[in-house]
Amino acid sequence: MNYKAVPSVCPYCGCGCGLYLEVMDGHLVGTFPSPTHPISRGSLCIKGWSAYEFVESEARLTRPLWKRGANLEPTDWNTVLYFVAERLKAIRDRYGPRSIGFLSSAKCTNEENYVFMKFARSVVGTNNIDHCARLCHAPTVAGLAYAFGSGAMTNSVPELEEASCILVIGSNTTENHPHDRLADHQRPGERSLRHSRGPSAHPFGQLRGPLYPAAPGYRCGPRERDDERDHPGGVARPRVYPLPDGEPRGPPG
Amino acid sequence: MTRDGTRTEVSKMEEGREEQARERARGLLVSGEVQAVLGLRGRRGQVVPYLFSRPEELQDLTLSGIYPLAKVVLRLLGRWEDGRLAVIARGCDERHFVELEKKNAVDTSRVELIGVACAEEEARECGCSRPYPRRVDAGRPLEEADFLDRGELEELLSMKISERRRYWTEVLSRCIKCYGCRNSCPLCNCVDCRLEESRWVRVGEIPPEYPSFHLIRAFHLADKCVDCGACQRACPMHIPIRRLHRLLGEELKRLFGYRAGEDAGEVSPLLSELEEGPLFPGLEEEVTRAVEAAGREVDVIEL
Numbered sequence: 001m002n003y004k005a006v007p008s009v010c011p012y013c014g015c016g017c018g019l020y021l022e023v024m025d026g027h028l029v030g031t032f033p034s035p036t037h038p039i040s041r042g043s044l045c046i047k048g049w050s051a052y053e054f055v056e057s058e059a060r061l062t063r064p065l066w067k068r069g070a071n072l073e074p075t076d077w078n079t080v081l082y083f084v085a086e087r088l089k090a091i092r093d094r095y096g097p098r099s100i101g102f103l104s105s106a107k108c109t110n111e112e113n114y115v116f117m118k119f120a121r122s123v124v125g126t127n128n129i130d131h132c133a134r135l136c137h138a139p140t141v142a143g144l145a146y147a148f149g150s151g152a153m154t155n156s157v158p159e160l161e162e163a164s165c166i167l168v169i170g171s172n173t174t175e176n177h178p179h180d181r182l183a184d185h186q187r188p189g190e191r192s193l194r195h196s197r198g199p200s201a202h203p204f205g206q207l208r209g210p211l212y213p214a215a216p217g218y219r220c221g222p223r224e225r226d227d228e229r230d231h232p233g234g235v236a237r238p239r240v241y242p243l244p245d246g247e248p249r250g251p252p253g
Numbered sequence: 254m255t256r257d258g259t260r261t262e263v264s265k266m267e268e269g270r271e272e273q274a275r276e277r278a279r280g281l282l283v284s285g286e287v288q289a290v291l292g293l294r295g296r297r298g299q300v301v302p303y304l305f306s307r308p309e310e311l312q313d314l315t316l317s318g319i320y321p322l323a324k325v326v327l328r329l330l331g332r333w334e335d336g337r338l339a340v341i342a343r344g345c346d347e348r349h350f351v352e353l354e355k356k357n358a359v360d361t362s363r364v365e366l367i368g369v370a371c372a373e374e375e376a377r378e379c380g381c382s383r384p385y386p387r388r389v390d391a392g393r394p395l396e397e398a399d400f401l402d403r404g405e406l407e408e409l410l411s412m413k414i415s416e417r418r419r420y421w422t423e424v425l426s427r428c429i430k431c432y433g434c435r436n437s438c439p440l441c442n443c444v445d446c447r448l449e450e451s452r453w454v455r456v457g458e459i460p461p462e463y464p465s466f467h468l469i470r471a472f473h474l475a476d477k478c479v480d481c482g483a484c485q486r487a488c489p490m491h492i493p494i495r496r497l498h499r500l501l502g503e504e505l506k507r508l509f510g511y512r513a514g515e516d517a518g519e520v521s522p523l524l525s526e527l528e529e530g531p532l533f534p535g536l537e538e539e540v541t542r543a544v545e546a547a548g549r550e551v552d553v554i555e556l
Contacts, residue, residue: 001289001333003325005301020301022325024332032437033487036299043489045431174459178429180489 001025007034010048015177017044021052028052039157043180088124097125104131157181270369273391274341275311277367281339282308287365291325292341293318304329304338316341316369316391319379321483323349323359323439330363342366345379347386348479348514349439355517356477358442370394379482401480406500414547424492425467428460433487434494435470440477447473467497475501476521479514508536 005020010031018037022030031052033044054060064080065072092100102120104113113131120129141151148154160166160181173182278290282305294303295315302320305311322340329338340346347366353359368385370392376384382401385394409417435441435448447453447469454461454469461467478498485495505511509522 001304001329001336002306003291003302003304003329005303007299007301022328024328029328029332033433034299035486042486044433044487045429045489049432049436174429178431178489180491 005032010044010051012047012051013177015040015045015179017048019044019048019051028055041180043178045178092124098128100124100126100128102126102129104129106131106133106137270372270392271314271316274316274367274369275314277390278305278311278314278339278341279308281365281367282306282311286337287339288336290314290339290341290367291322291329292367293320314341319343319375319486321349321437321439321481322346323353324437326350326364327353327358327439327442330360335363337363337365339365339367341369342386343369343371344381344383344385345479345481345514348383349481351514351517352440352477352479355519355521361517367391373398376400382480401499403503405496406503409496409500421497422463425463426460427490427492428466429490430459430461430466431487431489433489434484437483437487438474438478439481439483440474440479441470443473467494471497471501474498476505476511476523477513478502508539 001024003022003024005022008019008021010017010019017040018034019031019040020034021028022032029052031044031049033040033042033048035042063074064077066075066080067073088100100120102116102124104116108116108131117129120126144154145151155163157179158181160179166182171177173179274292278292281287282290288306290305290311291302292305292314293300293316294305294310294313295317296313300315300318302322302325303310303313305314322342323346326338326340340350342350347368350359350361350364350366354361366386366388368387368389368391370386370389371379371381371384372392373395375381376395376398377400380400380402382399384398384400385392385396409420412420432448435446448466454466475498478501480495480499480502482495484498485493488494502513505513505522511519511522513521
């Protein structure tokens with residue numbers, strides 16, 4: 001019988017919380033948060049706590065399934081790999097290498113994407129390769145670069161605690177990126193607010209009216225007395241105003 | 254270990270404590286009384302639970318850190334056919350085992366506790382009321398120590414009902430339903446956890462319905478919680494959940510003189526047979542008084 005806890009990182013969202021994988025006799029039996037992780041500091045959401053479950057789940061596929069008609073028939077790797085290789089070769093020979101497109105994923109490892117790219121360019125002979133970041137991260141890189149001068153996260157996670165106002169647009173932060181550092185922003189009178197048409201207005205205050213993400217020139221105003229009237233229940237929410245000219249501002253300097 | 258992961262600085266006098274623990278562990282392993290020792294291993298800056306099965310491994314055994322090891326023991330004994338293990342046990346760990354024994358969840362003949370007395374810094378950090386186990390193999394027990402902040406409980410109880418309700422609504426509304434409190438608690442080991450039943454807790458609703466999610470857990474643990482603080486350390490939203498459990502624990506102490514984790518032979522006052530008489534003698538008068546004091550009328554239903 002042996003038991004150990006192996007340090008790792010949660011495979012789910014961008015918070016990247018540190019956790020430990022509990023291994024008993026070679027089997028993954030649980031996870032628990034790592035209190036010494038500098039970013040997550042012992043926090044973990046339900047996804048992280050359950051991250052071990054799928055690894056040895058009985059619901060996992062163990063053999064490739066070949067669709068014949070309406071049925072998915074279990075088969076073996078040699079058969080399917082041979083079939084795929086033959087068909088790709090035939091399509092390339094008949095229609096040319098550019099007839100084949102390759103779509104990968106940002107969820108894959110760098111190594112997997114490298115092999116995929118090598119396969120597309122060197123083996124098949126096409127540049128038609130892309131992945132999901134084209135839709136998602138690429139536009140935000142451009143937008144952030146224009147607005148803040150850098151296409152990546154422009155602050156460190158610990159700096160979230162020092163923010164005097166946090167504006168969350170189009171995100172259900174509570175469920176998507178549950179960082180413990182944002183927990184302190186949720187007390188009444190705190191300065192977090194969120195604009196979304198999503199179902200959970202909680203735990204952040206809800207902005208009223210439409211917010212146009214293309215105009216990053218909004219600024220946060222101080223808490224006002226008539227917030228009490230607008231938001232009964234004693235939870236104050238700051239107002240947000242568009243800047244006078246309403247035009248987006250470029251990076252400073 | 255503090256909330257942000259830094260290790261509590263323990264005074265020089267406590268350094269001999271680790272060696273004492275190692276000695277005891279080594280002795281038990283070498284003599285064959287146990288096949289393995291469960292404790293914390295410090296390696297490359299990480300302090301994690303580990304099952305030491307060879308005496309040479311014990312040099313990495315460390316006491317600078319805290320983890321509810323009883324939780325791991327439950328899992329180990331479940332998968333291990335036979336065999337005995339020793340467990341590094343602080344006061345809270347020993348109390349876990351007392352409660353687990355009451356539930357018949359642990360075959361205590363297979364578990365040998367290596368008692369560790371907490372240092373003053375550690376006890377203060379945890380707000381502990383009894384930072385040492387019955388039998389101490391390592392360290393000196395701080396017999397007079399009681400760092401439980403009863404002041405904060407009294408402060409809560411002195412608030413008006415409406416203030417208290419506002420307080421708990423606010424703090425519990427931060428809950429993201431990570432189940433960290435439940436997952437880290439050694440006394441939370443029901444096969445069918447009520448918190449996962451859609452009848453009591455709606456699926457996909459965050460925060461979970463106030464106040465049922467947290468109260469279900471608090472009431473289920475009222476006579477079992479030993480105030481180890483694992484739930485509080487696990488909460489990513491800094492909900493003062495331990496305060497809720499402490500309040501209930503203090504109530505049980507006040508009403509029935511019962512404290513969880515003290516004596517495996519002590520039966521919880523929440524378990525009794527109705528035929529013997531009223532479930533809580535004196536409670537009816539107490540409740541009536543409290544409700545009337547709040548300005549409401551009382552309807553008593555005679556069973």
